Structure formats: C-alpha cells, structure tokens
Amino acid sequence: MTKELFILKLHEIGAVKFGEFTLKSGLKSPFYFDLRDMISYPELLTGIAGLLAEDIKNSDFDYVSGVPYTALPVATLISDITNKPLIYIRKEEKAYGTKNPVIGKFEKGKKVLIIDDLITTGESLIETAEKFKNEGLKVTDFSVIIDRSNNIAKKLEKQGYNIRSLIGLNEILKILKANGKISSGQISEIKNFVNNINKKEKKESNIENRLTKLLKEKIKTKKSNLVLSLDVDNRKDFFDILDKTAKHIVMLKTHIDILNDFNAEFISKLKKYAKKYDFLIFEDRKFADIGNTVRKQYSGGIYKIKDWAHFVTVHAVAGEGILRGLFNDVENRSSFLLAKMSSKGNLMNETYTRKVFEIGEKYAGIVSGYICHGNSKEELQKLKNKIPNGQLMLMPGVKLQTGTDATGQQYTTVEEAMQGGADCIIVGRGIIEAENPEATAKEYRKRAWKIYEKKVESS
Numbered sequence: 001m002t003k004e005l006f007i008l009k010l011h012e013i014g015a016v017k018f019g020e021f022t023l024k025s026g027l028k029s030p031f032y033f034d035l036r037d038m039i040s041y042p043e044l045l046t047g048i049a050g051l052l053a054e055d056i057k058n059s060d061f062d063y064v065s066g067v068p069y070t071a072l073p074v075a076t077l078i079s080d081i082t083n084k085p086l087i088y089i090r091k092e093e094k095a096y097g098t099k100n101p102v103i104g105k106f107e108k109g110k111k112v113l114i115i116d117d118l119i120t121t122g123e124s125l126i127e128t129a130e131k132f133k134n135e136g137l138k139v140t141d142f143s144v145i146i147d148r149s150n151n152i153a154k155k156l157e158k159q160g161y162n163i164r165s166l167i168g169l170n171e172i173l174k175i176l177k178a179n180g181k182i183s184s185g186q187i188s189e190i191k192n193f194v195n196n197i198n199k200k201e202k203k204e205s206n207i208e209n210r211l212t213k214l215l216k217e218k219i220k221t222k223k224s225n226l227v228l229s230l231d232v233d234n235r236k237d238f239f240d241i242l243d244k245t246a247k248h249i250v251m252l253k254t255h256i257d258i259l260n261d262f263n264a265e266f267i268s269k270l271k272k273y274a275k276k277y278d279f280l281i282f283e284d285r286k287f288a289d290i291g292n293t294v295r296k297q298y299s300g301g302i303y304k305i306k307d308w309a310h311f312v313t314v315h316a317v318a319g320e321g322i323l324r325g326l327f328n329d330v331e332n333r334s335s336f337l338l339a340k341m342s343s344k345g346n347l348m349n350e351t352y353t354r355k356v357f358e359i360g361e362k363y364a365g366i367v368s369g370y371i372c373h374g375n376s377k378e379e380l381q382k383l384k385n386k387i388p389n390g391q392l393m394l395m396p397g398v399k400l401q402t403g404t405d406a407t408g409q410q411y412t413t414v415e416e417a418m419q420g421g422a423d424c425i426i427v428g429r430g431i432i433e434a435e436n437p438e439a440t441a442k443e444y445r446k447r448a449w450k451i452y453e454k455k456v457e458s459s
C-alpha cells in the first residue's frame with residue numbers, strides 16, 4: 001500500500017469528514033479525521049501497519065504500544081512484524097490503588113515506543129507516556145499515522161519526545177485536491193484553523209452574565225481570590241469568624257443546612273455583613289434533581305436560598321433541564337457547575353467534565369463557571385484550557401500544605417491552584433480551624449493574589 005492509496009481509501013470509507021467538530025481539547029475544528037473504522041478494512045489495517053513498521057525500523061525500543069482504541073490493533077500488527085512485545089495502558093480509569101494501569105508483561109527500565117493514529121495537541125500521547133513512566137518504563141519515541149497539528153514536534157521535543165509521523169496534513173490535502181476530493185476553499189479554511197490552533201483562539205461568549213462580571217470586578221477591586229467556606233454549625237461561631245475574615249474574602253460560601261440554629265434573622269444579618277464588607281454570597285447547595293423539584297428547593301423550604309445567595313452550585317448530572325428549572329424567571333442569580341470534584345475517587349471522568357463545560361457554555365447567562373479540582377497545576381491547567389472563555393474556575397480542596405482528610409478530601413496548595421489557573425480558591429478548614437483565622441485568611445488571600453496579579457498584568 002502507498003500513502004496516496006491509503007489516504008484515498010480513508011476518504012472513501014468516510015474517515016475524513018468536513019463540518020464542525022469539537023475536539024477532545026474543546027477546540028472546534030472544520031474537519032475531523034476519524035480513523036476508527038479503518039480496523040474493519042483488513043487491507044487498510046495491514047497496509048498501514050506495514051508502512052509504519054518500515055518507518056520505525058531504525059528506532060530503538062523494547063516494547064511497542066498503541067493508544068487505545070484505534071491504534072491498538074495497528075500496534076498489534078506492528079508487534080508481529082517487528083517481533084517486539086506489545087504492552088498498553090488500560091483505557092478505563094484505574095480504580096484507585098488496585099489495578100495496574102499497564103496491560104501486558106514488562107521489565108522496568110526498558111523502552112516503549114507508542115503508536116497513535118492521529119496527533120493534534122499531543123495530549124493523549126503525553127498522558128500515555130506519563131503513565132508508562134510512572135510504572136518505571138522509558139518513553140522517548142512516538143510514531144503516528146497522521147500529524148494534523150501545527151508543528152507539534154517542536155513542543156514535544158521540549159518535553160523530551162521524538163515524534164515520527166507518516167503523513168502530514170498538507171500532504172493529505174494535496175492528495176485529496178489532486179484527486180478532486182476537496183475544494184480550494186475547504187483547504188484554506190482548514191489551513192486557517194491549523195495556523196490558529198496553538199493560539200487557542202476560543203471565541204468570547206457573547207451571553208451577558210451580570211453576576212460573572214460582578215465577581216470578576218470584585219476580585220480586582222478587593223484584590224482577593226479567596227472564597228471562605230464557613231462550615232460551622234452555629235450562628236455565634238459563624239459571625240465570630242466572619243468578623244475576623246470578611247475583609248479578606250471576595251465571596252462567602254455557605255452550607256446553610258449545617259447550621260443548628262438557623263433563623264430568618266441570620267439571613268438579614270448575613271446580608272448586612274455582605275454589604276458592609278463587600279463580598280458575594282454563594283450557597284454550596286449542589287442541586288441535583290429534576291427541574292421541577294430543584295425549583296421548589298431553591299425558592300422554598302425554610303432557607304429560601306434564592307432570596308439571598310448570588311450563586312449556587314449545581315450538578316449537571318441531571319441534564320440541562322435542572323438549569324431551566326432553577327433559573328427560569330429568576331433574575332440576578334447565577335451558578336457554578338461541578339466539573340471535577342476534590343474528593344478522591346469521585347466519578348467525574350474526562351467525558352463527564354467535558355459535557356459539563358458544554359452545558360455551561362450554552363447557559364453562560366446563568367452559569368458563571370465551574371468547580372474544578374486538580375492535584376497539580378498541570379492537571380488544573382488542562383481543565384482550565386477547556387473552560388469556555390469568560391467563565392470562571394473555582395477550586396476547593398486548598399490548604400497551605402498538600403494532604404488528604406479522613407474521608408478523602410484532597411488538598412492542593414494555594415500556589416498550585418493559582419498557577420493552574422484558578423480564579424478563586426475555596427478554603428474551609430484551612431482557615432476556620434486555624435489558631436488565628438484572621439491572620440490565616442490574610443495569608444491565603446496574599447498568596448493567591450500575588451500569583452493572580454502577575455497573571456493579570458502579563459495578559
């Protein structure tokens with residue numbers, strides 16, 4: 001099989017599509033290469049495995065691997081041709097601490113060559129490489145069938161990886177054009193997109209959200225990214241701590257149903273504090289039911305949350321109807337969707353998180369941002385990159401030191417959170433259980449603002 005035949009055949013089976021497609025990175029692309037069906041065409045599969053095996057014949061490696069699913073059968077054939085054992089990383093998220101992420105037999109210290117069908121941002125390949133490295137294997141080489149990126153080799157080189165690709169995007173476009181399968185207009189649209197891919201040009205949402213704006217402004221005027229989570233069970237402690245910390249916070253987060261002695265006065269006092277100390281109020285209610293029920297939970301009961309909380313948290317697990325149920329006919333209120341929780345073993349996987357961002361973007365008028373937790377700035381940065389422009393990222397599970405609590409709450413440092421792109425840090429016990437909540441709140445605020453300020457200056 002020649003490269004030209006391979007490309008024409010891919011086109012013929014519909015593996016090359018044009019339109020608007022959302023990529024894993026959240027970017028929208030005018031074309032989409034979906035090589036999955038290739039595995040059902042034996043001549044295509046063996047043809048491409050032969051071409052790749054030839055291409056890597058001088059590479060130095062002990063094991064061959066493919067990123068599931070599409071590249072896995074390709075890697076299997078290459079293992080046969082090259083006589084190098086096959087190993088791979090399981091696709092399902094690893095259940096914590098139990099299963100080995102690597103499938104297959106291997107010796108630590110040996111080198112793995114990783115194969116993938118496509119490369120755009122390099123994220124999947126790097127993630128796979130990191131997982132192998134965590135298990136004591138070495139990875140320096142990637143081999144891909146199609147490189148649709150904008151000079152990804154340079155970026156990967158900086159991180160210590162070499163990449164060989166069989167066919168580049170320009171070559172594909174040339175072949176398709178020469179064979180009358182694609183127009184010049186389509187080609188320039190695609191080239192335009194690829195040239196901008198590294199700039200991450202996501203369009204600014206044009207939906208106005210007064211509360212998102214208000215919070216952003218307050219962060220700047222109050223010079224604080226600190227959201228205090230005042231999780232105490234009585235009014236006295238609540239206001240004692242608030243007296244000491246209010247001047248340092250941009251927003252107060254409540255769990256109103258924790259209070260033993262809640263009464264209507266509590267709310268009027270809270271509102272006075274909010275006015276006096278210039279902070280917003282955020283009830284972490286985590287609504288999760290059908291629209292009709294949450295509407296009642298939001299406005300009724302004894303708490304009447306709608307009357308006093310600028311923001312509430314919402315689980316998108318119930319589908320977008322929950323947002324309509326909460327906010328239809330409601331003004332000047334907004335929400336944060338839970339995109340990635342801070343508790344260990346939570347079930348929010350990558351796909352779930354991505355879908356939450358999609359819903360949130362669609363309802364930007366009533367969704368101000370997302371609750372996201374990451375265990376490192378890199379993890380958080382990846383989430384941040386996927387957040388629609390204009391919306392905010394709030395991070396719980398923050399302390400001055402890393403660690404976990406008895407029920408699996410995970411803590412990352414203020415620095416990691418802010419460098420990872422958090423707009424606000426949510427801190428509870430780090431402050432309320434401190435010997436001196438006032439000085440501690442000041443410290444959190446100072447540390448977070450220092451990083452945020454620099455970022456704002458340089459942007």
Ligand code: 5BU
Nearest residue numbers: 229338341342371396397427428429430
């Ligand atoms: P902590 O004391 O700093 O661990 O409190 C964190 C607060 O943030 C607490 O009120 C939680 O209910 C809340 N939280 C969280 O910790 N993790 C999450 O993913 C979400 C909320 Br959503």
